[in-house]
Amino acid sequence: MFRSLAPPEYLAKIDTIKCIRCKRCIQNCGWGVYSWGGDKVLINTSKCVKCLRCFHYCPEEAIEIVDSPTRFKSNAYWGWNVIRNIKRQAETGGIPLTGMGSDLPYTILFDNLLIDACQVTNPSIDPLREPMELRTYLGKKPSKASFETGLDGKLRLKEKLPPQIKLKLPIIFSPMSYGSISLNAQKVLAMAAKECGIVMNTGEGGLHEDLFPYKSNVIVQVASGRFGVNPDYLNAGVAVEIKIGQGAKPGIGGHLPGEKIPLEVARTRMIPVGTDAISPAPQHDIYSIEDLRQLIYAIKEATNYKPVSVKIAAVHNVAAIASGIVRAGADIVYLDGFRGGTGAAPSVIRDHLGIPIEHAIAAVDDRLRQEGIRNEASIIAAGGIRSSADAAKAIALGADAVGIATAALITMGCTTCGKCYTGNCSWGITTQRPELTARLDPEVYAERLINLVHAWEHELKEILGALGINAIESLRGNRERLRGVGLDSQTLDILGVKPAGR
Amino acid sequence: MLEINAKGIYYRDLNAMIREAVAKGEKEIVVKGVNGQYYIGDGLVGNSTITIEGVPGNDLAAFMDGPTIRIKGNGQDNICNTMNGGKVIIEGNAGDVLGYGMRGGKLFIRGSVGYRVAIHMKGTKKQSPTIVVGGTAGDFFGEYMAGGVLILLGLDAEDGASLAGDYLGTGMHGGLIYVRGEVDPNLCGAEVGIGEMDDEDRATLKETLTEYCKDMSLSFDDVMKKDFKKLYPASLRPYGNLYAY
Numbered sequence: 001m002f003r004s005l006a007p008p009e010y011l012a013k014i015d016t017i018k019c020i021r022c023k024r025c026i027q028n029c030g031w032g033v034y035s036w037g038g039d040k041v042l043i044n045t046s047k048c049v050k051c052l053r054c055f056h057y058c059p060e061e062a063i064e065i066v067d068s069p070t071r072f073k074s075n076a077y078w079g080w081n082v083i084r085n086i087k088r089q090a091e092t093g094g095i096p097l098t099g100m101g102s103d104l105p106y107t108i109l110f111d112n113l114l115i116d117a118c119q120v121t122n123p124s125i126d127p128l129r130e131p132m133e134l135r136t137y138l139g140k141k142p143s144k145a146s147f148e149t150g151l152d153g154k155l156r157l158k159e160k161l162p163p164q165i166k167l168k169l170p171i172i173f174s175p176m177s178y179g180s181i182s183l184n185a186q187k188v189l190a191m192a193a194k195e196c197g198i199v200m201n202t203g204e205g206g207l208h209e210d211l212f213p214y215k216s217n218v219i220v221q222v223a224s225g226r227f228g229v230n231p232d233y234l235n236a237g238v239a240v241e242i243k244i245g246q247g248a249k250p251g252i253g254g255h256l257p258g259e260k261i262p263l264e265v266a267r268t269r270m271i272p273v274g275t276d277a278i279s280p281a282p283q284h285d286i287y288s289i290e291d292l293r294q295l296i297y298a299i300k301e302a303t304n305y306k307p308v309s310v311k312i313a314a315v316h317n318v319a320a321i322a323s324g325i326v327r328a329g330a331d332i333v334y335l336d337g338f339r340g341g342t343g344a345a346p347s348v349i350r351d352h353l354g355i356p357i358e359h360a361i362a363a364v365d366d367r368l369r370q371e372g373i374r375n376e377a378s379i380i381a382a383g384g385i386r387s388s389a390d391a392a393k394a395i396a397l398g399a400d401a402v403g404i405a406t407a408a409l410i411t412m413g414c415t416t417c418g419k420c421y422t423g424n425c426s427w428g429i430t431t432q433r434p435e436l437t438a439r440l441d442p443e444v445y446a447e448r449l450i451n452l453v454h455a456w457e458h459e460l461k462e463i464l465g466a467l468g469i470n471a472i473e474s475l476r477g478n479r480e481r482l483r484g485v486g487l488d489s490q491t492l493d494i495l496g497v498k499p500a501g502r
Numbered sequence: 503m504l505e506i507n508a509k510g511i512y513y514r515d516l517n518a519m520i521r522e523a524v525a526k527g528e529k530e531i532v533v534k535g536v537n538g539q540y541y542i543g544d545g546l547v548g549n550s551t552i553t554i555e556g557v558p559g560n561d562l563a564a565f566m567d568g569p570t571i572r573i574k575g576n577g578q579d580n581i582c583n584t585m586n587g588g589k590v591i592i593e594g595n596a597g598d599v600l601g602y603g604m605r606g607g608k609l610f611i612r613g614s615v616g617y618r619v620a621i622h623m624k625g626t627k628k629q630s631p632t633i634v635v636g637g638t639a640g641d642f643f644g645e646y647m648a649g650g651v652l653i654l655l656g657l658d659a660e661d662g663a664s665l666a667g668d669y670l671g672t673g674m675h676g677g678l679i680y681v682r683g684e685v686d687p688n689l690c691g692a693e694v695g696i697g698e699m700d701d702e703d704r705a706t707l708k709e710t711l712t713e714y715c716k717d718m719s720l721s722f723d724d725v726m727k728k729d730f731k732k733l734y735p736a737s738l739r740p741y742g743n744l745y746a747y
């Protein structure tokens with residue numbers, strides 16, 4: 001067979017003196033890197049993706065995974081991946097796929113924004129002793145509130161408030177479907193969402209019956225493939241999301257290959273076993289804002305008016321599109337920046353289409369305020385939220401809440417190796433192979449994810465305390481409390497942020 | 503039997519009335535004076551029969567699961583969107599985007615239909631959708647088809663006229679399309695195979711069209727006088743070789 005001229009990315013090494021031949025690396029590797037050679041472990045390093053499963057499970061610390069030292073001659077323009085992708089394309093004629101969000105060195109705006117703090121003239125607050133409010137309600141807010149006195153003598157709202165999703169803190173788990181991730185991974189998200197008082201999103205893969213107990217912490221998604229969508233599904237969660245686009249692959253659809261559709265996935269998606277699950281690029285019943293309005297209200301009619309979220313990728317004209325989405329009746333606009341993760345996307349699309357989430361939040365928040373409709377919908381910002389600092393900055397730019405997915409997967413063992421599309425994830429996350437998914441114990445990993453959310457919760461409270469405010473509501477769209485470092489004046493203008501020192 | 507006069511009633515109120523009647527177990531509902539109200543039967547679950555007099559608006563029977571709806575006139579767009587089960591009978595013509603993502607149940611249309619009809623229909627062994635169009639269809643008929651049965655009869659079409667538009671069955675990776683007459687291969691995408699009928703196909707047609715003809719008061723024998731062509735997916739994995747791993 002023709003040997004690939006795309007060299008291995010990583011070099012897996014075993015110290016044969018330390019190795020006790022326990023074969024645990026062979027068992028743990030989902031990629032088939034290791035095999036038994038009679039007296040020692042054989043290594044096929046070209047299959048290694050550096051997910052580090054073997055490294056963590058080697059009892060003797062005998063394994064080392066390094067970036068392959070054999071590289072093409074270094075060239076600042078013709079980079080390693082550029083040459084490697086050309087060679088792969090020359091050999092296969094195919095589109096190179098990738099997983100996770102883009103790793104190219106575009107400017108990271110979050111890292112050029114700094115948050116204000118109180119000194120002398122305005123006191124900061126100690127969140128360990130004083131109450132801090134992170135509670136967030138997603139949904140339409142009335143443009144004015146009128147009150148009346150009830151029979152009990154207490155004031156109450158005159159008009160009924162539109163339906164709201166109550167979150168204990170302004171974080172949700174972003175959509176990841178059963179099929180793209182394992183059921184155990186979805187269970188981790190569901191259990192953590194319930195415990196943390198937030199919500200997870202099913203993605204476009206239906207709702208498996210094992211998640212029914214977590215219904216009040218679930219948003220169900222409707223996308224172009226309409227997999228698993230029926231009246232029960234629409235009514236199962238606290239809201240319904242219409243997915244138009246995804247930050248990692250704006251404007252393109254999805255193909256879940258037949259080999260990743262075993263019985264349970266097929267049953268949940270309501271399709272035959274082993275056929276491709278194709279989500280067309282557009283939803284062919286939505287070619288306009290008017291069409292979108294029709295689907296939003298079709299879903300509202302079918303669910304007795306549950307909140308409807310519309311998820312779009314952040315693209316050049318995002319502000320006008322978001323305005324249309326709000327006017328079409330959406331309760332939530334979900335913005336996904338170009339750094340957003342994916343289970344599978346052509347790398348050319350992931351790395352070159354869309355705009356950063358920071359720009360998108362600012363542009364959309366501005367536009368909705370200018371048009372006087374900011375209250376009509378909540379904004380969820382996602383696509384590369386790495387820390388509570390990113391979350392705080394996104395909220396200060398104008399988001400109501402942030403969505404996290406990659407960060408959640410990292411708590412389950414993910415090392416962002418980016419090979420989700422192969423279905424061989426050794427951590428049992430982005431795979432349906434039963435011997436691999438079985439190693440992801442939902443209860444064990446739910447606790448880690450809960451830990452992460454609690455840690456971010458504390459950090460957010462510390463940030464608010466330093467800012468001298470005691471409610472996340474006071475940070476929302478409060479760009480006065482952000483300053484830019486090393487950003488040009490036009491970027492600062494778009495972000496609505498002053499440069500540091502001013 | 504319950505009769506509802508829909509004249510001048512806002513769609514949300516009309517649908518609430520229908521929903522309430524179905525929930526109470528009303529088996530026969532006649533809705534008169536319908537004039538463009540959206541979302542009739544949207545997400546409706548049950549086994550009632552609803553007869554519509556007038557022209558209902560878009561998204562009729564979206565997400566529906568069980569009931570039967572008969573429209574005594576024309577239908578508009580987006581009928582049976584993501585429908586799960588039940589039956590819709592349209593005695594006249596209907597518009598665009600019918601049966602999008604439909605998973606189960608039946609949609610029978612006596613007349614012709616517009617563009618983008620039956621896109622991404624899908625089915626399993628247990629559950630399979632069927633659409634029968636009595637007249638002709640516009641472009642993108644059966645695009646992305648992943649399951650179910652689609653029948654195009656062209657009953658009133660002139661001899662030799664094309665019954666479907668461009669992109670017939672493009673991206674098809676499941677299900678079957680039966681066309682009463684010849685099919686120009688230039689209309690179809692590369693993913694579509696055109697073949698002759700076998701016994702299984704004839705049995706499917708007989709069962710479905712017997713029911714269709716009964717619903718539409720047509721003669722089954724007349725409908726079967728012309729030969730059918732079968733359109734099938736050339737591959738269950740049309741995009742299997744698209745990617746480099």
